[in-house]
Structures are given as C-alpha cells and as structure tokens.
Amino acid sequence: MRLSKRGEYGLRAMISLAEAQKNSPTGMTQIREIAQKEQIPAKFLEQILLALKNAGLVHSKMGIGGGYxxxxxxxxxxxxxxxxxLDGPVAPIRCVSQMAYEPCGCPDEATCGLRMVMGDVRNAIVGILDNTSLANLTRRQSEVRKSLGLTN
Amino acid sequence: MRLSKRGEYGLRAMISLAEAQKNSPTGMTQIREIAQKEQIPAKFLEQILLALKNAGLVHSKMGIGGGYxxxxxxxxxxxxxxxxxLDGPVAPIRCVSQMAYEPCGCPDEATCGLRMVMGDVRNAIVGILDNTSLANLTRRQSEVRKSLGLTN
DNA sequence: ATAAATCCTATAATATTAATATACTTTTCA
DNA sequence: TGAAAAGTATATTAATATTATAGGATTTAT
Structure with missing residues (x-):
C-alpha cells in the first residue's frame, strides 16, 4: 500500500504550485525552484511535471520567465x-478497480471475500483522495501553521 | 496502493484455512490442496505459509498427514x-507508519499537508484491515452465497 | 524403510522504480 | 538576430522488489 517517490514528488510539487497560486495570479514556478524547495532531483521532477502536463493538470510556458x-x-x-x-489505479487489487478492472483468478468474484474487503479499502481511499483538493490541503496546512503560531 | 501477489495469495490461503476450521476441529490442510483450489503456484505458497508460520499466525505438522x-x-x-x-507496513508513506516510521524529507512534518492526508489514508485502511477478522470474512462470504441461493 | 509432507535456502527471471543523460525546441530579451 | 533560459522528449542505467522455481534437508505415519 505504498506511494511511490514519483507520486510523492508529484504531489508535493502540485501542493507547491497551489501555494504559489495564492501569491501571484497564475503561480508560475520553475522546476528548479520546486526541486530545491522540496528536495527533489530536478531531472526527475522534470519528467513528473511533463506527465502532469500531458494529463492536463498543469500548464507551462517556455523560455525566459517561463515555468509551470x-x-x-x-x-x-x-x-x-x-x-x-503518476501511480496508476488507486485500487489495491485490479478486480475492484473502476479505472482499470481486470478479473483476478478467483472462482467467483461475487462471493469472493477478499474482493469484498479490498473493495471497501478502495472505497475508503478513493473517498479521501477524490474529495481532497489541493485547495483543501493548503488550507489545512495554513490552519495548522496558524494554530502553532508560525508566521509563514 | 497495491496488494502484491504474495499478499493476495497469503490472504486467500488464510481465508481457505479459516473455512477449513469450520469443518474439522483444527482445519488442517495441505499446501497442495490450497494451491490447487486457489490456483496458486505451490512452491510460492510454500514460502508464504512458512512466513506466516514464523509470524505465529499458522501452525503446521510435518510428515504424512501433515499440513497447515x-x-x-x-x-x-x-x-x-x-x-x-507479507506486504509490510500498511501506511502509504513511511512518515505516517506506526510500525515502521521513518522521516521523509519534508522541512516540517507537523505542517506537511501531504503527510496529513496520507495519515488519513493510513487510518482508513488500518480501520478496515485491523477490524476485519478471517471469521468476519468467511461469515460475509456465507451470507452473500446464501442470498444468491448458492448451496456451497 | 519409505513415502509424504513440511522446512529452508538459493537463485533465476522479470518488472518496477528512481534517477541520470543527452539532444532538441521554443521563447524571450538584450 | 542570436544567445541564454526554459521546457520537451526519449533513452539508458542502476538499484531494488517481485514472482517464481529448484533442490535438498528434515520429520512423521505406516
């Protein structure tokens, strides 16, 4: 049940872009800045942002003064x-995936106990990830910072 | 967020042993039987059951008439x-694991948004997996079978 | 004693992950 | 107009994890 580095870096970068969006109209930020701030290998982050761009989640601008x-x-x-x-389907096992269903080997899916529980797990994870926006998250971060008396 | 084959096979085998326990006092079953019934490579299952045995979740008897x-x-x-x-810590990222905590690279864990959500995810998964017993599962299976009018 | 079963370790084959490298394209601004 | 800044794109490598197979050692009932 693990988040890959790719997924982790990508999520951190997106949160970072969401914070940037609060401060300037678009929130345009360069790879290098994010990589440095979040301690991510720049070339790796480049690939990740490209994937997010191809998926339509970020836009970019080339050339001097550009960024994501x-x-x-x-x-x-x-x-x-x-x-x-970045990490593919959320479901712990393919036979309960909405995005990428595949039959597993069990004799009867309808009565497979493992499938039932894994379906519950999938729903629980999806319920969190699909109902949490980047804005929810940055807000939550701010609240905690505030409650701890931090200035930034 | 994936269950490995190792984990899947192990869980299926345990469910199978739980069913067997309903039918005979101990429910002793041989690797071969489980492997055949659940379509699992026998030698792979052998390793898995050995791990479960070393963890104290199953017992075994050697020799003729033996089994798990x-x-x-x-x-x-x-x-x-x-x-x-079989699959290690449940947490999607180490910094929210109770079993196997490790710091991630973020500047401040207390205010890290990613960590907060992944903590929620961890809690949701743990809430299901740690509150579902093999008995819960076999009962649930039986109920579905019954409601479908199946005999076995 | 022997056949049937688990025990135990090694290793092979494959897949995935993480990262790096290289070359190219577009844009901006001096 | 051209050099530098930035993203685009793909290939390659290195490390690790996964899945599975092989083969002998040990135990036990008959």
Whole structure:
C-alpha cells in the first residue's frame, strides 16, 4: 500500500504550485525552484511535471520567465487525479478497480471475500483522495501553521 | 496502493484455512490442496505459509498427514496481521507508519499537508484491515452465497 | 524403510522504480 | 538576430522488489 517517490514528488510539487497560486495570479514556478524547495532531483521532477502536463493538470510556458502553473484553480484539482496520473489505479487489487478492472483468478468474484474487503479499502481511499483538493490541503496546512503560531 | 501477489495469495490461503476450521476441529490442510483450489503456484505458497508460520499466525505438522492450520480461532486473526507479515507496513508513506516510521524529507512534518492526508489514508485502511477478522470474512462470504441461493 | 509432507535456502527471471543523460525546441530579451 | 533560459522528449542505467522455481534437508505415519 505504498506511494511511490514519483507520486510523492508529484504531489508535493502540485501542493507547491497551489501555494504559489495564492501569491501571484497564475503561480508560475520553475522546476528548479520546486526541486530545491522540496528536495527533489530536478531531472526527475522534470519528467513528473511533463506527465502532469500531458494529463492536463498543469500548464507551462517556455523560455525566459517561463515555468509551470496549475491548469485549474486549486479547488478543482484533487489528489486522486494527481495520484492516478503518476501511480496508476488507486485500487489495491485490479478486480475492484473502476479505472482499470481486470478479473483476478478467483472462482467467483461475487462471493469472493477478499474482493469484498479490498473493495471497501478502495472505497475508503478513493473517498479521501477524490474529495481532497489541493485547495483543501493548503488550507489545512495554513490552519495548522496558524494554530502553532508560525508566521509563514 | 497495491496488494502484491504474495499478499493476495497469503490472504486467500488464510481465508481457505479459516473455512477449513469450520469443518474439522483444527482445519488442517495441505499446501497442495490450497494451491490447487486457489490456483496458486505451490512452491510460492510454500514460502508464504512458512512466513506466516514464523509470524505465529499458522501452525503446521510435518510428515504424512501433515499440513497447515490456523494458530488461533479465525476471529482472533485480522487481515491486517496477515497483510503486514507479507506486504509490510500498511501506511502509504513511511512518515505516517506506526510500525515502521521513518522521516521523509519534508522541512516540517507537523505542517506537511501531504503527510496529513496520507495519515488519513493510513487510518482508513488500518480501520478496515485491523477490524476485519478471517471469521468476519468467511461469515460475509456465507451470507452473500446464501442470498444468491448458492448451496456451497 | 519409505513415502509424504513440511522446512529452508538459493537463485533465476522479470518488472518496477528512481534517477541520470543527452539532444532538441521554443521563447524571450538584450 | 542570436544567445541564454526554459521546457520537451526519449533513452539508458542502476538499484531494488517481485514472482517464481529448484533442490535438498528434515520429520512423521505406516
């Protein structure tokens, strides 16, 4: 049940872009900045952002003064969307995946206990990831910072 | 967020042993039987059951007439226990793991949004896996079979 | 004693992950 | 107009994890 580095880096980068969006109109940020701030290998992050761009979650601008920015307001991008682009289906086992269903080997899916529980697990995860937007998350971060008396 | 084959096979085998426990006092079953019934490579299953045995979840008897059986009643073994033996920590990221905590690279864990959500995900998964016993599962299977009018 | 079963370790084959490398294209601004 | 800044795109490598197979050692009932 693990989030890959690819997924982790991508989510951190998206959160970072969401924070940037609060401060400037588009929130355009360069790979290098994010890589440095989040301690991510720049070349690896490059691939990740490219994938997110091809999935339509971020836009980019080339050349001097360019960079990446969210394709939509932060409250319209969910963690589930980002996760799926980078780490694939959320379901712990294919036979309960909505996105990428495949039969498993069990004699009868309808009566398979393992499938029932894994379906519950899938629903629980999806319920969180698809109902948490980047905006929800940055707000939550701010609240905790505030409650801890931090200034930034 | 994936269940490995190892984990899948192990869980299926444990469910199978739980069913067997309903029919005979110990429910002793041979690797070969389970492998055949569940379509699992026998030699792979052997390793898996050995791991479960070393973790104290099943007992075994060597020699003719031997086999495996649950170390405890099916309602005292949770899916979470089995999962952790075979697939390791449940947490999607180490920094929210109770079993195997490790710091991630973020500047401040207390205010890290990613960590907060992944903590929620972890709790949701743990809530299911640690509160579902093998007995819960076999009962649920039976109920569905009954409601479908199946005899076995 | 022997056949049937688990025990135990090694290793092969494959797949995935993480990262790096290289070359190219587009844009901007001096 | 051309050099530098930035993203685009793909290939390659290195490390690790997964899945599975092989083969002998040990135990036990008959």
């Amino acid at each position: 920015y969210l394709a939509k307001p932060a409250d319209e991008i969910t963690l589930g969307q980002v996760f799926r682009v | 059986y649950l170390a405890k009643p099916a309602d005292e073994i949770t899916l979470g226990q089995v999962f952790r033996v």
